[in-house]
Amino acid sequence: MLGPAEVRGLAEQLALRPTKKLGQNFVHDPNTVRRIVDSSGVGPEDVVLEVGPGIGSLTLGLLSVAGSVTAVEVDPTLAERLPRTVREHAPELADRLRVVCADALRLSAGEAGTGERAPTALVANLPYNVAVPVVLHLLAELPTLRHGLVMVQAEVAERMAAAPGGRSYGAPSAKSAWFASVRRAGAVSRNVFWPVPNVDSGLVAFRRHDPPADLPRERVFSVVDAAFAQRRKTLRSALAGWAGSSERAERLLRAAGVDPGARGERLSIADFAAVAAAAERDRPE
The missing domain is CATH 1.10.8.100 (rRNA adenine dimethylase, C-terminal domain)
Structure with missing residues (x-):
């Protein structure tokens, strides 16, 4: 696991200045990473798709329990560095990692992996500004995704998991429900991130089900x-x-x-x- 010192040290090596545009807020608390991994329900039978691995804190946690991890990173510098970080901190797990430098909003099934590499679970700390579009795109594009756990802005978590009749219920709730049953899976303090965002986060878990109708x-x-x-x-x-x-x-x-x-x-x-x-x-x- 990567702690605050390791996260900041890697950022200094890469001359990295986290940007709001890419939603770069990196988890530096090992206990939060363990909690996410445990709550995800991921096991050795899973091929995990991780969106926005950043410096690799969550990646290392996922590699310790999953069969393999495909990490999708839009930042070329971070994508290039991630395999080396895994080799340095968990060399015995390095062969379980595959890195794709791509925008998750445009990720295709072929890029994500096919056959034995087709992803079965989505686990990610998602950029706040694109969280819902990313989840909906991946559920639509990757029918092999069976379950997942994502960390999003607390307000977005409420909207994604809301049931009809509530104030938070809206288009994200209804569209998410087309693909899967969705539930809140806990709150996450802003203090476990670097840099510290100005909002709290929440965990959202989902499990895919059949669409409610045979319609486009x-x-x-x-x-x-x-x-x-x-x-x-x-x-x-x-x-x-x-x-x-x-x-x-x-x-x-x-x-x-x-x-x-x-x-x-x-x-x-x-x-x-x-x-x-x-x-x-x-x-x-």
Whole structure:
């Protein structure tokens, strides 16, 4: 494990100045790393995908329990240094690591690994500004991902894991639920990072399940986006643009068994799928 001295020492060697643009806040507390690894449920049967390994604190923890780790790092300097860090601190685990220098938002299945190298678990300390898009992209792009644990901004963790009816429930909650069951897995203090961010973090765990409907995901997500674009409006009004008119929106909602006077925050992802299915049936010949 890397402690505060090792993290700062590596940063000095690399002349690294963490940037907000890349969301670079590095975990320097070994106990937090152990907690994340333990909570992830990763075992020797897993191929772990780690996004944003940075200096390698979490990478070392994951390598000690996983079958292998594919680390995706957008910063070329950090990507080049990571294998050496692992060789220096855990040489017996070095052959379990594969590093990909790429943007996780554009990562393809081929880059992530195929066959025996296809990732089965996602464990990452995600940059706050792209956390939700990264998770949704990876779940869509990598069907082999079965479970995972990500560290995100506390507010984002609440939104991702929120259930219908709550104030935090929104498009990230509904879209995440399309792919997986999602739950909060604990809070993380800002003081375990260097540099210290101005917000606290939270852990979010997920386990993949089958989609709630046999429909193209994009069509369901278009309903979700329309419903939450104007979340204070009733669904009859909020979906008017998507449906073509408020009258057609009401017709589709009633066909799906949804109250047109409700708001988007009341609907589950299965409800949104039912509205999308009603629209498919209502298409003109």
